[in-house]
Amino acid sequence: MKAKKKKSNSFSLTLAIFIGLVLGILFGIFMPGRYEFLLPAVELVGGVYMNALQMMIYPLVFCSLIVGIHGIGSVSATGRVGLQSVIYFTATTLFASLLGLFLPKALGLGTGVPIEMAEAQVEATQFTSLLDTVKNLIPSNPVASFANGNMLQVLVFAVIVGIAALALGEKAEPFLKVAEAVNEISVKIVSVVMYFTPVGVFCSIASVICANGTGTVLALGAVLLALYLTMLLYVLVVYGGIVKLIGKCPISKFFSTVMPAALNAFGTCSSSATLPLSKRCADDLGVPNEISSLALPLGATINMDAVSIVMSFMIVFFANACGVEISFGMLAVVLLSNALLSIGTPGVPGGAIASFAALASIAGLPAGVMGVYISVNTLCDMGATCANVLGDLACSTAMSRTVRLDGSEKRRETC
Secondary structure (H helix, E strand, C coil): CHHHHHHHHHHHHHHHHHHHHHHHHHHHHHCCCCCHHHHHHHHHHHHHHHHHHHHCHHHHHHHHHHHHHHHHCCHHHHHHHHHHHHHHHHHHHHHHHHHHHHHHHHHCCCCCCCCCCCCCCCCCCCCCCHHHHHHCCCCCCHHHHHHHCCHHHHHHHHHHHHHHHHHHHHHHHHHHHHHHHHHHHHHHHHHHHHCCHHHHHHHHHHHHHHHHHHHHHHHCHHHHHHHHHHHHHHHHHHHHHHHHHHCCCCHHHHHHHHHHHHHHHHHHCCCCCCHHHHHHHHHHCCCCHHHHHHHHHHHHHHCCHHHHHHHHHHHHHHHHHHCCCCCHHHHHHHHHHHHHHHHCCCCCCCCCHHHHHHHHHHHCCCCCHHHHHHHHHHHHHHHHHHHHHHHHHHHHHHHHHHCCCCCCHHHHCCC
C-alpha cells in the first residue's frame, strides 16, 4: 500500500507540474500588452521559488555526499562510484558533441538563412588546459567555494572530508551525526518547497516566453525544432538504451518515474536546482542512496551532454548561415573544446552563454552571432537541462547494477 501511495503522489506532482508548465507557456504568450503589468509579480514569485530551492542545495549536497560515503563503508567502493560516474559522463558528453556537429552538418541547417547580427558584450569562458582544470578542482578556500557556488570544488571537498571521516572511524562519529542531522533538515525543507514546484515552474516559464516573445520563437522555430528532435533522439536511444541494457529497468517505468524532475528542469533551466527532486526520483527507482548521493551532484556539475549538443548544433548552424567554412580539422578542435567547455558549464540558467562565446571564437564565427544566440539561449537551455537531468538519473540507474554495495541488492530489484 505504501508503494502505491508513493506512486500516486509522484503522478500527482507530475500532473501538477505539467499543468503549471502549460499554463505558464499560455500566460507568457498572452501576457505582453494586456497582462504585462503582472510580469513583476510573476518574476517575483519565480525568483522566490528559485531562491528557496537553491537555498539548501549546497548543504544538502555536501552533507548527503559525506553520509553517502560513510554508508558505502570503504574508500575503494567510493572510488568505484566516482570513477564510473566520471567515465560515464565523459563518454556520453563526447558522443553528444559529435552528434551535435554531425547532424546539422549533414543536413546543411542554416545554409541560406538570413541572420540579423546583434552585438552583445559577453566575456568568453577561458579555455584552460587539462592540468589547470585538474588543479582548480582542489579548493584553496572551501568557504569561498560555497559562497561562489563552485559546485565542483564543493563536491571534491565533500569527498575529501567524507573519506577522511571514513578513515577515522569512531573518532569522526560526532561530525557524522551533525552531517546526518543537517542532511535530514535540508531534505525536510526541500520537501516543503517541492509542494510549490508547479507554481514556480508556471512563473519561470511564463517569464521566459514573455522575455523572448513569440516572434523570436517563430523566427527560429525550424532550427529549434531540429535541435529538440536531436535531443529527444539522444535521450530515447542513448539514455533509454543505458537504462534498459545496463540498468535492467523498463524504459516506460524509468521515464514515468523521473518525469517530475524532467519537467522541473525544463521549467527552471537549472539542473542544480532540480537536484532535490532528482534525488526523490532516484529513490523511487530504487537507486541506493550511496550511489545517488554521489552520482547526481556529480552529474549536475559535469554531465552536460545536451549542452554539448546545443553548442555544437548552433556553431554549425551559425557557420552555415554566415558562410564560414569549418574544416574537418576544425570540427575535431571544436569537438574536444566543446566537451571540455560543456563539462565546466555551471548547472544554472544561462550558464552556457560564456562557454558558447569561447567556442564561437575558436570556430572563427563573427562576434555578432552572440546577440542572436542569447535571444534563443533560454529556449535551448530548457530542453538541454531537461535532457541533462534525465542523463544523471540514467547514470544512477545503471550504476545501481554495475556497482556492488553491501546491502544494496534488494533495493536494485525495485526497478
